[in-house]
Structures are given as C-alpha cells and as structure tokens.
Amino acid sequence: MVDNRRLSLDMTSPAIVIKNRDKSSVALESDDTCLAAACLVQNRSYRQLVDFDNHLDDVTADWRNLELNELIDTVL
Numbered sequence: 001m002v003d004n005r006r007l008s009l010d011m012t013s014p015a016i017v018i019k020n021r022d023k024s025s026v027a028l029e030s031d032d033t034c035l036a037a038a039c040l041v042q043n044r045s046y047r048q049l050v051d052f053d054n055h056l057d058d059v060t061a062d063w064r065n066l067e068l069n070e071l072i073d074t075v076l
Contacts, residue, residue, distance in 0.1 A: 002016055003017045007037070007041055010038065016033055016037070039075045040071070040075070045071060050062060050063050051063060
C-alpha cells in the first residue's frame with residue numbers, strides 16, 4: 001500500500017507500507033524504491049496509470065501498464 005502522506009518530490013521517508021495480519025504496519029525501506037517513486041511522482045507518471053476499471057470503461061486502455069513498468073525498470 002502507498003501512504004500518500006509520505007509522498008513528496010524528495011521522498012525523505014518510505015511511502016510503501018506493508019500491512020500485516022495483526023494490523024501492524026511495516027515501511028518498505030529501499031533506496032531503489034524511494035528513488036523510483038520520487039522520479040515517478042516528479043514526472044507525474046501516475047497520470048499514465050491504468051487500472052482495471054479504466055480498462056472496463058475503455059478496452060483499448062492496457063491495465064497491465066507495460067509502458068509504465070518499462071519506465072520503472074529504467075529508473076531502477
């Protein structure tokens with residue numbers, strides 16, 4: 001899960017949080033993850049994100065987000 005309150009251009013704290021069964025939270029701390037998230041937020045790449053509901057509205061929209069995944073791979 002992404003904690004939107006932690007998202008910023010400089011990504012000083014991890015924004016990806018893993019929820020456990022006991023309702024506790026663990027932040028995923030990785031320099032690569034923070035770097036990729038910061039670059040994607042700065043470039044506003046989230047505008048390209050297509051979820052399955054978008055795909056159901058427009059079947060030409062690829063919910064697999066292949067282009068966005070390629071962009072993430074180049075950042076990492």
